[in-house]
Amino acid sequence: MIEVRFHGRGGQGAVIASNILAEAGFLEGKEVAAFPFFGVERRGAPVTAYTRIAEQKIRIKSGIYEPDFVIVLDPSLLKAVNVAEGLKPGGLVLINSKVAPDKLRAELGLAEDKKLATVNATEIAIKHRLGSKAAPIVNSALLGAFAKASEVVQIDSLIQGVKKLVPVKIEENAAAAQEAYDSVVIH
Secondary structure, eight states: OOOEEEEEEEOHHHHHHHHHHHHHHOOOOTTEEEEOOOEEEEEEEEEEEEEEEEESSOOOOOOSOOOOOOEEGGGGOOOOOOTTTTTTTTOEEEESSSSSSHHHHHHHHHHHHHEEEEEEEHHHHHHHHOOOOSSSSOOHHHHHHHHHHHHOOOOOHHHHHHHHHHOOOOHHHHHHHHHHHHHHHEE
């Protein structure tokens, strides 16, 4: 079973991203589960969402405490949350950042047995007019980068998921996913 934990802020699309990733896995014939974790948060407050993808039935209903992958939608969370907490050996952290992965690795204190990837999803989202310059919606771009960095799902399945579940600017979201897939930096 593959377990993915998303860290974002309310309004950035972490919950929709977890659902799109699950849809991509489903389209590839896998069993999936996606769900958010939040309380009384408001727009801008930290939000966590989860996706599980497996070959067999998924019976676990708890949060994900030892993820294979972590996706960080908002780099400001790196100072507030230990996003790599519980990450399995060989696991991958994907961060929305223009900062070089080696600098972020040191900042996170990420062990060498764990992988790190970055993509400037903010810039990509702004370019495709997803959200606003002040509050870009980066989820589709990060999912495209995730498809490349993780090889958990194919980019075509992911784009199908985007087209099915994104409520507005469908083609722009699909283009952002493809651009991030093509530009992710894996360290």
